[in-house]
Amino acid sequence: MQPHSKSSPLLAFPGAVPAEGPDEGVAAHYGELFREQRALADGSGLVDLSHRGVVTVTGDDRLSWLHLLLTQHVSELPAGQATEALILSAHGHIEHSLYLVDDGETTWAHVEPGTQDALIAYLESMKFFYRVEVADRTDEFAVVHLPAGSIAPVPEGVVVRETPYGRDLFLPRADLESYAAANGPAVGILAYEALRVEAHRPRLGFETDHRTIPHELGWIGSAVHLQKGCYRGQETVARVHNLGKPPRRLVFLHLDGSEVHLPGPGAEIRLAADGPDGRKVGFVTTSARHHELGPIALALVKRNVPVDAELLAGSTAAAQEVVVEP
Known part of the structure; x- marks a missing residue:
């Protein structure tokens, strides 16, 4: 079995170039970035997300217990229905994002690489008298993404998260290499990320910092249920929702294509007029x-930045599209 702390076996596939930073351990691309993007957009290929953490919760109380801890309404989550949820700090700042599905006996979640230990420590601290068991399954299961429209088969017994963007498979890690070889082409994380940015979908640790609240990223609705109480940080969520004034907002940027270099994460944004x-x-x-x-980007800007203002991302001219209304 391939342990998650080592590199994915798919890095031995032809053309594979390893990703760096948070996505280390899987391929950035397999030699043809745009061809890989087009494959995903057309519903073919698969993305190796085996570096992501896999956490399960079992026990009779699992959904009612998770309902108390998560921003999402999950107490009556139907078996097979995908959802996503956050765990917030007491001040409403985002600490964890979970991509969930329940198979009728077990709640499965995949999480950002390397965050599963802290998540499990928090969940264990909140068990009290509830009949639940939390487990790190990252060594046993690898997440594989099939794009929307994919006709790749799902092996019998494999748990699936079905979303508008495609299916996430919790595949036995021992089967990763053979499954990818039979159902490729394998697509790198850069292509997957480009389509995520196009779809305006935020990602923990990328669109978030230590003070991000869900309203800034458009996570209200998809990951935060406004009609439920009883979770840490809920007072902040309700207050900001009722006042309608998060301090920052997510925007989508069309970047000047004549620039050779992309402005990277953290590149400062200014008004072009200034x-x-x-x-x-x-x-x-x-x-x-x-x-x-x-060239495209997601960015966080102050709420009062005019929605029609031309921007500079580093030294690159950028036109903005509204993701979160000011």
């Missing part, structure tokens, strides 16, 4: 090269 020495009004969170749109 020039490169103007006041900082935000920062780039994720940038990507898209097979149709060219």
Whole structure:
């Protein structure tokens, strides 16, 4: 069995170039970035997400217990229905994001690489008298993403999260290499990320920092249920929702395609009218090269930045699209 702390066996596939940073351990690409993006967009190929953490919760009380801890309404989550949820700090800042499905006996979640230990420590501290068992299954299971429209088979017994963007398989890690070889082409994480940016989907640790609240990223609705109480940070969620004034907002950027270099995460954003020495009004969170749109990015900007303002991302001209209304 391939342990998750080592590199994915798919890095031995032809053309594989290892990813760096948070996505270390899987392939950034397999030699043809735009071809890989087009494959995903057309519903073919698969993405190796085996570096992500896998956590399960079993026991009769699992859904009612998780309902008390998560931002999402999961107490009556139907078997097979995918959802996503957050865990917030007492002040409403995002600490964890979980991509969930329950198979009728076990709740499965995949989480950002390396975050599973802290998540499990928190969950264990909240067990009290509830009949639940929390387990790190990352050594046993690898997450594989099949794009929407994929006709790749799902092996019998494999748990699946079905979403509008495709299916996430919790595949036995020992089967990863043979499954990918039979159902490729394998697609790198850069292509997957480019389509995520295009779809305006935030990612923990990329679009978030230590003070991010869900409203800033458009996670209200998809990951936060406004009609439930009883979870840590809920007072902040309700207050900001009722006042309608999160301090920052997520925007999508079309970047000037004549620039050779993409502005990377943390690149400062200024109003173009103020020039490169103007006041900082935000920062780039994720940038990507898209097979149709060219260079694109997600960014966090201050709420009061006009929605029609031309921006500078580092030294790169950028036009913004509203993701979160100011």
